[in-house]
Amino acid sequence: MRVCALGSGSSGNALLVEGPEGPLLVDAGLPWRELEARAARAGLGLTGLRWAVLTHEHADHVRGLDPLLRRGVDIAASAGTLRALGIEGTVVKPGIEIAGIQLFPFAVPHDAREPVGLRLEADGSRIGIATDLGQITDGILAALAPCRTVVLEANHDVALLLAGSYPWPLKVRILGPEGHLANEEAGRAIRTLGDSVERVLLAHLSEENNRPALALETVARAVDGWGGRLYLTYPERPSVVIGA
Ligand SMILES: [Zn+2]
Ligand SMILES: [Zn+2]
Numbered sequence: 001m002r003v004c005a006l007g008s009g010s011s012g013n014a015l016l017v018e019g020p021e022g023p024l025l026v027d028a029g030l031p032w033r034e035l036e037a038r039a040a041r042a043g044l045g046l047t048g049l050r051w052a053v054l055t056h057e058h059a060d061h062v063r064g065l066d067p068l069l070r071r072g073v074d075i076a077a078s079a080g081t082l083r084a085l086g087i088e089g090t091v092v093k094p095g096i097e098i099a100g101i102q103l104f105p106f107a108v109p110h111d112a113r114e115p116v117g118l119r120l121e122a123d124g125s126r127i128g129i130a131t132d133l134g135q136i137t138d139g140i141l142a143a144l145a146p147c148r149t150v151v152l153e154a155n156h157d158v159a160l161l162l163a164g165s166y167p168w169p170l171k172v173r174i175l176g177p178e179g180h181l182a183n184e185e186a187g188r189a190i191r192t193l194g195d196s197v198e199r200v201l202l203a204h205l206s207e208e209n210n211r212p213a214l215a216l217e218t219v220a221r222a223v224d225g226w227g228g229r230l231y232l233t234y235p236e237r238p239s240v241v242i243g244a
Helices: 032-041 065-070 079-085 138-144 158-163 168-175 183-196 212-222
Strands: 002-007 014-019 022-026 051-053 074-077 096-098 101-107 116-122 125-130 149-153 199-203 229-232
Touching: 002 032, 002 149, 002 199, 014 032, 014 116, 065 074, 074 079, 101 138, 116 138, 125 138, 138 183, 149 183, 158 168, 183 212, 199 212, 212 229
Parallel strands: 022 051, 051 074, 125 149, 149 199, 199 229
Antiparallel strands: 002 014, 014 022, 096 101, 101 116, 116 125
């Protein structure tokens, strides 16, 4: 498998995973023409796309859903996410196989109906995906532990968020246990996972409350001594394509 963040952040999230039987989309927060253009720019394609998995129903993850449905793309998500969106789809249960990839959903603390992170397994390789989470739990660490490639939220720098222009209730929501993960917390999680994780894509960076260089620097400091490699994701363009 290979994975690329076609776009990441509150303006729209979509990951493209290349599996043994073609592409799989994780989240659909970008319009179809953007998905196509960015996949092409990354050297990937959407040809043969039959499935999209959604992590939760927030707008930045489902804004591009209608064009997918019109194209006959099948949707998989938790029962709660499907209900919240009012759509039919396949409920993701541990071990379900989609596009030749086995999916293992796990609960994440976030203020949506039934949000999930995902571990994807195919051909002996594993990719862990955890964005939109207020805190790291033992369950999340256990789900990510077998993965050499992880997509992990590094949403904000706490000092930038506190000093920034967001209204206080929104700051409280982001900082809270069902909000978003700070750079520092992402770094601590990677340090706990240790050298079994080799590559981490830092995702869902806030354009208001974070800076790419600051996220990299803060996480790198927190993981001190870790042997893996960090990569950035971007709101307006695809990330590098990394193997699993
Ligand atoms: Zn989000
Ligand atoms: Zn969300």
